[in-house]
Amino acid sequence: MAKYEAPPLMSDDGIVDIPVVVPDTMKGAGPFISKPEFQKPMNFPDDIEQDEEGNWSLIPNWKEEALNKLDDLRGRYRSLQVYLDICVKCGACTDKCHYYLGSSDPKNMPVARQDLLRKVYRRYFTFAGKYFPKLVGATDLTEEVVDDWYNYYHQCSQCRRCSVFCPYGIDTAEVSMAAREILNHIGRGQKYSTEIMGKVYKIGNNLGLPQAALADTLEGLEEDIEDETGVPVKLPLDQHGADILLVTPSADFFAEPHVDGLIGYAKVFHELGLSWTLSSYASEGANFGMFIGSYENMRKISMRVRKAAEDLGVKRIVFGECGHAWRVAYSFLNTLAGPFDFLDARYPVPQHVLEITWPALRDGKLNIDKSRNDDMTLTFHDSCNVARGSNMGDQENGQFDFPRNVIKAVCNNYIDMPEDTTKDATFCCGGGGGILTDDLMDIRIKGALPRMEALQHVTDKYGVTHMAAICAICKSQFTKVIPYYGFSMDQIVSVHQLVSNALILTGQVDEDEVTEGEE
Amino acid sequence: MALEVNGSTIEQDEEGYLVDLSSWTPDIATALAAEEDVELSEEHWDIINFLREYYEEYQIAPAVRVLTKAVGKRLGKDKGNSKYLYSLFPYGPGKQACKYAGLPKPTGCV
Numbered sequence: 001m002a003k004y005e006a007p008p009l010m011s012d013d014g015i016v017d018i019p020v021v022v023p024d025t026m027k028g029a030g031p032f033i034s035k036p037e038f039q040k041p042m043n044f045p046d047d048i049e050q051d052e053e054g055n056w057s058l059i060p061n062w063k064e065e066a067l068n069k070l071d072d073l074r075g076r077y078r079s080l081q082v083y084l085d086i087c088v089k090c091g092a093c094t095d096k097c098h099y100y101l102g103s104s105d106p107k108n109m110p111v112a113r114q115d116l117l118r119k120v121y122r123r124y125f126t127f128a129g130k131y132f133p134k135l136v137g138a139t140d141l142t143e144e145v146v147d148d149w150y151n152y153y154h155q156c157s158q159c160r161r162c163s164v165f166c167p168y169g170i171d172t173a174e175v176s177m178a179a180r181e182i183l184n185h186i187g188r189g190q191k192y193s194t195e196i197m198g199k200v201y202k203i204g205n206n207l208g209l210p211q212a213a214l215a216d217t218l219e220g221l222e223e224d225i226e227d228e229t230g231v232p233v234k235l236p237l238d239q240h241g242a243d244i245l246l247v248t249p250s251a252d253f254f255a256e257p258h259v260d261g262l263i264g265y266a267k268v269f270h271e272l273g274l275s276w277t278l279s280s281y282a283s284e285g286a287n288f289g290m291f292i293g294s295y296e297n298m299r300k301i302s303m304r305v306r307k308a309a310e311d312l313g314v315k316r317i318v319f320g321e322c323g324h325a326w327r328v329a330y331s332f333l334n335t336l337a338g339p340f341d342f343l344d345a346r347y348p349v350p351q352h353v354l355e356i357t358w359p360a361l362r363d364g365k366l367n368i369d370k371s372r373n374d375d376m377t378l379t380f381h382d383s384c385n386v387a388r389g390s391n392m393g394d395q396e397n398g399q400f401d402f403p404r405n406v407i408k409a410v411c412n413n414y415i416d417m418p419e420d421t422t423k424d425a426t427f428c429c430g431g432g433g434g435i436l437t438d439d440l441m442d443i444r445i446k447g448a449l450p451r452m453e454a455l456q457h458v459t460d461k462y463g464v465t466h467m468a469a470i471c472a473i474c475k476s477q478f479t480k481v482i483p484y485y486g487f488s489m490d491q492i493v494s495v496h497q498l499v500s501n502a503l504i505l506t507g508q509v510d511e512d513e514v515t516e517g518e519e
Numbered sequence: 520m521a522l523e524v525n526g527s528t529i530e531q532d533e534e535g536y537l538v539d540l541s542s543w544t545p546d547i548a549t550a551l552a553a554e555e556d557v558e559l560s561e562e563h564w565d566i567i568n569f570l571r572e573y574y575e576e577y578q579i580a581p582a583v584r585v586l587t588k589a590v591g592k593r594l595g596k597d598k599g600n601s602k603y604l605y606s607l608f609p610y611g612p613g614k615q616a617c618k619y620a621g622l623p624k625p626t627g628c629v
Contacts, residue, residue, distance in 0.1 A: 032533050032534075191533075192626075195626060196626050196627055199626065199627075205627070206626060206627030206628065207579065207625060207626060207627045207629065208579055208623070208626065209579050210577065210578055210579060212576075212577055213577035213578070213579045213581075216577065216585070217581075217582050217584075217585055220584065220585055220588060221584070224584070224588075249627070249628050250627055250628075251627055251628040251629045253582055254582040254583065254613075254625065254627075254629055255582070255583055255613070255628075255629040256583050256584065256601060259582065259583070259584050284627075286627070286628055322628075436628060438534065438614070439533070439534070472627075472628035472629075473628045476628050476629050480611075490601075
């Protein structure tokens with residue numbers, strides 16, 4: 001582990017204590033800047049230069065372009081214009097952000113972070129700010145302000161917990177997205193996001209996993225499942241005429257515990273007799289266009305899903321365990337890439353994999369042996385974009401109930417974390433919204449603090465051993481940062497991994513039974 | 520960033536990965552590891568060599584499960600798991616081992 005210091009866990013009720021403000025603790029240069037080669041495929045300006053010390057310039061007419069972009073965005077999105085105008089600084093959001101709670105830096109209070117943009121908006125676009133800037137806290141746009149934008153808007157994971165507590169309903173994530181979109185256009189793109197999106201355009205997924213490697217990986221998984229169960233469960237790729245296109249984060253092919261979730265989906269589909277396929281062209285669920293506030297790039301990535309669905313001739317689109325994929329799919333897919341009138345109208349467009357698994361479990365269509373998960377006591381981490389930006393099963397609170405119902409249907413031991421840290425008040429894992437990059441490790445560890453307090457509480461009080469999640473970012477972030485808090489990385493599991501453990505396939509012969517028989 | 524190896528300058532990106540992947544040599548791997556105070560043992564080289572072979576065929580680092588399975592087959596079942604790989608590459612086998620092997624960094628939600 002690299003050397004970072006995690007804040008100590010100190011609460012006795014699982015709720016993080018509100019820290020005393022310590023200004024500028026997280027002042028810094030922000031994440032790695034997107035170089036011209038990564039800016040170009042995004043259609044962002046790339047006329048920036050690096051000096052001898054390695055510092056990147058802004059584009060030549062950056063100030064004018066920044067203000068133009070702000071004007072453009074407030075015209076495009078009435079919501080943004082409203083959010084810039086209506087904040088009354090009541091302070092309800094100040095102690096709601098995991099990054100403030102973990103870092104004590106007052107600029108990570110949502111109101112203060114958003115005011116970095118608001119003060120410039122007021123200076124150039126409001127009467128009072130133009131003529132009496134000091135009276136209304138309006139400030140000139142300077143390079144120092146841009147530096148603060150770049151640094152602090154990359155300490156917001158767009159999780160929208162603060163918005164839940166805002167009496168005006170200001171969606172602060174939209175303000176962060178707008179700020180990043182302005183930065184994109186003045187030479188301050190974020191390398192992590194733009195490099196990844198370039199790979200989606202070139203290869204089809206965030207990892208840059210080409211078709212041949214994907215096919216080889218899936219074949220290996222088929223072998224593993226057959227070795228373990230004796231049942232030839234398939235993970236089809238690019239299969240024309242399949243009924244379902246499964247779009248899942250590429251981390252599901254690559255990382256642990258993600259891949260155990262993918263095996264779970266495959267087993268469920270197999271057992272229900274569903275015809276399905278993955279697509280190498282749209283082999284990515286996550287849509288980083290949302291993180292950087294770029295409508296054009298978000299749309300371009302979404303259109304790949306549509307094209308894959310059309311080319312393969314599927315009737316349904318199902319999304320795997322990916323928080324940001326589901327947010328974009330649930331909230332925006334139809335307007336980004338619709339209409340989906342070529343799909344089967346009897347099914348939701350799009351559908352979440354839990355909307356297949358839960359009804360199947362509820363109706364007794366899957367043979368489950370819960371005792372196979374008896375070595376664990378589970379809790380569930382609500383992923384922010386699922387919890388606060390979507391729904392499941394077209395019923396109130398479905399996005400909270402479906403994953404819990406599934407876990408309880410396949411596990412005997414389940415405990416919820418404290419109320420202020422779950423469901424619509426859930427805390428971000430600390431890595432969402434484009435923050436899951438090694439160059440932001442310090443804020444990632446600090447941002448995980450509120451969730452770690454809650455997990456420690458249920459560990460001490462109820463003997464919780466594992467935390468399940470339904471988002472690739474949550475899973476990767478936690479496996480990486482929980483060791484800093486004294487947990488171990490294998491305590492994080494996929495929800496469909498639990499399903500996979502407990503599901504007895506028709507004709508299943510367990511590996512250990514075969515070995516015993518042979519001996 | 521740059522690294523001096525056998526008198527020539529090797530260019531690295533911000534995170535220490537090679538800019539020109541084709542410039543990789545075993546000496547560079549040793550130098551990259553030394554930068555992080557790691558001395559490459561035979562066990563490290565087993566992993567690095569497999570990564571390079573896989574990369575040559577598929578143009579990407581292998582998935583964690585592909586890697587553990589291959590290691591298990593080559594070096595014995597007790598070594599075919601993440602724990603063994605993390606004991607060799609504590610910063611994460613995916614990222615740290617890829618760096619030494621001259622592969623691009625795995626990106627995305629990993």
